[in-house]
Amino acid sequence: MTVVDRWRPETAAGGFTRDDEDIAFYTRVNALIHPEMVLVDLGAGRGSRFDDGSAAFRKSFCNFQGRVKHVVGLDVDPVVREHPHLDEAHVIEPGGTLPLEDSSVDIIVCEWVVEHVEHPQEFADEIHRVLKPGGWFCALTPNSYGYVGISNRIIPESVKDRLMRIVWPERPHEDVFPTYYRMNTMGSIRHAFGDDRWSHHGYTANGTPRYHGNTAIGFAMVAFVQAIMPPPMRTNLLVFSQKRDIAETASLNRKKAA
Template sequence: MSVVDAWRPETAAGGFTRDDEDVAFYTRINALIHSDMVVVDLGAGRGSRYDEGSAPFRKSFFNLQGRVKQLIGVDVDPAVLEHPYLDEALVTEPGARLPLADQSVDMIISEWVLEHVEHPQEFGAEVQRVLKPGGWFCAITPNKWGYVGIANRIIPEKVKNALMRRVWPDRPDMDVFPTYYRLNTLARTRRMFGDGAWEHCSYSANGTPKYHGNRSFGFALVGLFQTFVPSLMRTNLFVFIRRTA
């Protein structure tokens, strides 16, 4: 039994914890989508959430293919071409224009991607360019002022790599990308999408404790820390922004 299973026994009832941030994120996504939408998964990757180890519920709940008009995956990593549940996969270059027409998309989903955005101004301009009026930009990302965001920014790279092997031994090397945290506060997203053409419905929240090394003491320590931190230091940002004009 894993530490998460021990501390979150409800995982056995469906394969997710009571504070699963991905389930919380996709609950709202599922509430927003409808069958005639064109949806872009920006930073779709290879579709690792659909690997053999994923719970059946998570695979079906997160999979939007067949429930929207078109699901397009866009990524700088050619691994997106191997994604099993996309209608179309597109490879782009970092900082380049998105390979999508102006006002052609009803929703952009960006999951654990904003922390990797090096040029936020260009990124925000492209999101605004391709979204239709009334379209949604939906993202989940670490909070810059949460413990994960702070650690990523202050720990030297060599030390960080060694530490990550201890606290997250199962992390695949292929999923490691540079981080910048230039678009990772609620205030920053409001400034980026703040010209009067956006409705902001974003918030911060903690999720299931991570980076505990699969040790009970580590899980308890992270959980205790998350319980008492102020809202500014909650672990994750849930970004839901609607283009109004």
């Protein structure tokens, strides 16, 4: 039994905790999809949430293949070609153009990727280009003002990897990529995406405590820190931004100019 199983005994009833950020995030994604959609998994990776160790409910809940018209996976890592639940997979260059037509996508899901974006405005512009009017950009990412975001920015790179192996020993080493945290606040999301082109419906939330070294005292300490943090300093950002149509954007611009 892991420390999470001891502190979150409800995990045995379905394979997820009461504060599982993935379940919270994908609950809203599931509420947005319909069968005629084209869905892009940006940063799809190898599909680790479908590994043998994952709970059956999680595998089905986070799998959109067969529930939407087409699922496209994009990642900088060629391992995306091994993802088991994509209709189409592409390897992309960091910061490069997405291999998608203009206004061809209904919803983009982006899990634990935004913190790795080096050039926020170019990233946001490319998301805007490929989404249809009314399309959704959905992202789960650490909050810069949460304990994870603050730690990542202040801990020197020379010790970060060694420390990660101590506080999160089960994390696969191949999943470690450079982080920038340049659009990991609600303000920076709104700045990059722009209120004239997007409506924003995201929020901050704590998730199941991590980085506790799989110890009871570590879990308790992280849980306490999360509990006392005010909303702006909660651990994660759950981003749900909808692309405005041309008429709506034009109307907002006219109001600004008036």
